[in-house]
Amino acid sequence: MSKLLEVKDLAIYFDTYQAEVQAVRGVSFELDEKETLAIVGESGSGKSVTAQSLMRLTPMPPGKFAGGSILFNGEDLTKKSESQMESIRGKDISMIFQDPMTSLNPTMTIGKQIAEGLIKHQNMSKKEAHNRGVELLKLVGIPNPEKRINQYPHEYSGGMRQRAMIAIALACNPKVLIADEPTTALDVTIQAQILDLMRDLQQKTGTAIILITHDLGVVANAASRVAVMYGGKIVETGNVDEIFYNPKHPYTWGLLSSMPKINNGEEELQAIPGSPPDLADPPKGCPFVARCPYAMKLCENHMPEYTNLSDTQKTACWLLDERAPEVEPPESAIV
Ligand code: SF4
């Protein structure tokens, strides 16, 4: 499969009144056609900023590209003008957000909002766009689409609004769909339905998906590959099996053990103690050093390089680096 998107050494900083915040600090990943890549991390890890930058939705200023590139079909999106980006957004790359209420326009019918992109990017007439809108609503599982298409967002339930957002995002058959916490605001049953729908639609349309989430539980059934972000960096990446069954980064261990487990009907949740690093004054060495139970002296001042564990898995941790002195990997990794 060919590479659709290649992000190389991407750095994004924000100028704030007090300091420069290094939100994304040298992130590299690739997206193949038709695959789903999950980017997982706590809030403040840089995952949303990374995702938004692919569509250049990061406000600049105060944000700025501080290095690296985003190659889409071989062209660097960091170099595009705003008007060039206008023709890419919604057509080649589109995005859905956590809360459809903030991204849907409350004063326009769902039908009009679907039609906008079709008229703009695909030169459809109003009538054609309307008919395509009905098809799209049917595709995303909205009942009675002929009637629903003329309704306003407030007439939809939360789950239906997210379905409508997906219909709008997929209207022009984008190559890449970015979903930023698409199910976080929904209750568990609806969450599962929306994730099923996304997987289903991906099989039908072939759109590649970047799924941004803080919840590893969402990833298992929805993604094929995972990138774990922490402190503005990708600390581990691998396919879903590698991340769930053979994780090697202490932060990934922490994320896995903080997933809710159902034990005798009781839900237990262990959060990772501590808080993420201050990216206005980022750690010199490993970003996880302050919270890592296995941290060594060297982790404080030296950023670990990636160790390739397979063709698909790589991990940045000194525990895996043979150059680290006196390293004793912990015996039982996952508690
Ligand atoms: Fe922990 Fe050191 Fe590995 Fe970072 S490099 S995760 S601090 S052991």
Ligand code: MG
């Ligand atoms: Mg976010």
